[in-house]
Amino acid sequence: MVRWGRELGFSQIGVAGVDLSDAEPGLLQWLSNGWHGEMAYMEAHGLKRARPADLVPGTLSVITARMDYLPAATPDGWQAIEFERLQRPTEGIVSLYARGRDYHKVLRQRLQKLADRIAQDLGPFGHRAFTDSAPVLEVELATRSGQGWRGKHTLTLSREAGSMFFLGEIYVDLELPATEPETAHCGSCTACIDICPTGAIVGPQRLDARRCISYLTIEHAGAIPEELRPKIGNRIYGCDDCQLACPWNKFAQRSPLPDFDARPGFSDMPLAQLLAWSEEEFLRRTEGSPIRRIGHERWLRNVAVAAGNALRVQDDAGLRAGLQALAQHPSALVREHVAWALAAGGGAPSAAGQARL
Template sequence: MARLPPTPTRPPQRASPRALRDAIRDKALALGFDAVGFAPARLAPDARRQRLERLAAFVDQGFQGDMGWLGDRTEERVDPETLWPGARTVVSVALNYGPANDPRAVLAERDRAAVSVYAQGRDYHDVMKTRLKALGRFIWDTYRHDLKVFVDTAPLMEKLAAQQAGHGWQGKHTNLVSRQFGSWLFLGELLLSVELPADEPEEDHCGQCRACLDVCPTKAFPAPYRLDARRCISYLTIEHEGAIDRALRPALGNRIYGCDDCLAACPWNKFAQEAREAAFAPRAVLDGPHLADLATLDDETFRTRFSGTAVKRIGRNRFLRNVAYALGNSGTPATSLPAVERLLKDASPLVRGAAVWALSRLAPAAFERRRRAVTEPDAAVRDEWSSPLPEERAQ
């Protein structure tokens, strides 16, 4: 929740609710947002109950994995007016980050790293927050209405808010789908203390399509509109802090930060547009870099290389864990083994453990010889050395 600077001294302008809504929409588009919509902050009792029941079922089944915060403040999470009792209108804004090409193409280049489209440019939180604050400042300076700004930093269900505001609908992959932008929208919200005319909510247009569900490498969707984060590659490579389940590691492929498969498979992307925001243009260091090069990063070079990007927030060790798994999946021992050897000596047990698994995949004979004489102080890494080879586990 972002705070605005001190209040100005000039008197506020008066505007009818409709004129105020139009002025906010015009200002948001002028600031560079690609879409802006309005929804009531107050929920009908039935809608509120349904949201609470769905969230409770998700948490009760453990689908949130390590993201325990999803089970906290549930009343506030489902109801904007409970989150802030002064809220009367949700202003939902969106930024398009559509890629120029199919992001799945890099998956065939197994010695290169696949990084989710959303993380290849500047961290969207920074872009969105700057513009939302500017929009909030315009509203406060001009009309003096109380407000609060949110960018994925408070318990607000932004995809549901976006659907109510008419941006799109929550598809079977649980992400927002837009008829204009496909599955490629960043979302942010501003809660206003004044009631404004609402836009029409968007309806679900998924129909019988299962493209997003069927393409998932780890089968993370137990049913349409339900995601088990514990199997989701985006969750595993970004949010999960420890070693990734051995059974899921081969399905990671060369994905080292996030996964775009379900998003890219959506047929509505035929209407998607390439992002016009320069900040979201892919950086060379994140547009299919070689895995072997990434394996050389120490903490300082990691921070420097990924400064200003979403990648930086997971830290060097978790990042190198993902790189090691991808090296193990590369199927190119000639280029990948030297990098794995380097990671086997890493100071981080998390990285060493992942490198042990990579060695077992790339060079089973060498792995078998070395584990007989290995000395390792960390119990988790010793477990990796003592685990059966892939062909032994398959028997």
């Protein structure tokens, strides 16, 4: 199975059992704290996340898979390069994992091919494949099956690959021998906690998603809290800071798949150009990308916040003009963030734009 997985582009295959009962108290406490924010689906599915056999009746084991996503052309010293991008305020930064093809599609197809290959060898069996697409405790299953340990930033960490990888699972009605779990190797390091721009990592393995930039720019549908907007900087889709700071990511692996190669513009496109994208252009440029899921309205919201942060540190006529052009946008959400951006940069929307707020 491991060899078949590697042939499909997976870096590691593991197997976990289905008794996750000791993970239930932590899940319930996280939900009770309200740290899931507006991700109502997290609460709606309740403990089904920790009970694989409830989600897919008949499940006896879970096959876990890891797929590295750094583009093949990623240079040495990539962490420093990414940090340097954050110091160029007029450029929009998209999280590394989202610069190529939508990972949901890539992993789902390859997990199904792995299941098909297993069926060829063992005969038909019941199964369902998932990747960040159902109520599944992915990190818990990955940890139990030896993919790595849960880092202090809550992501799975591997000594061989850091954390720059996707996870996928196949729930099966086969009783397979579990692989050995990995012990934790974070030690006293708190780099990920210390660097989080918004203080979203409130303690080791404790994340308040309501403050996380990835949540705010992707999952959150409404207005971004004003007190957090300046901390977002030029991040327009996701945030990699906790991973960039992690010492283990010096071992992050390049993907052999061209699917994750970065599309032009998704790492260093000028914000002024991004503000000018019509909905048609947004949809065209994000076809097959995970970015499309947030829609054009939230995209403009995010870019407007980044533009306002850029204007706070340097005046830019192109940015100011791009924001002014959106001052009367049909969306109240966009208008609000444009007005904030102009005010943050020492300007203001047109009188007509103010009247529509």
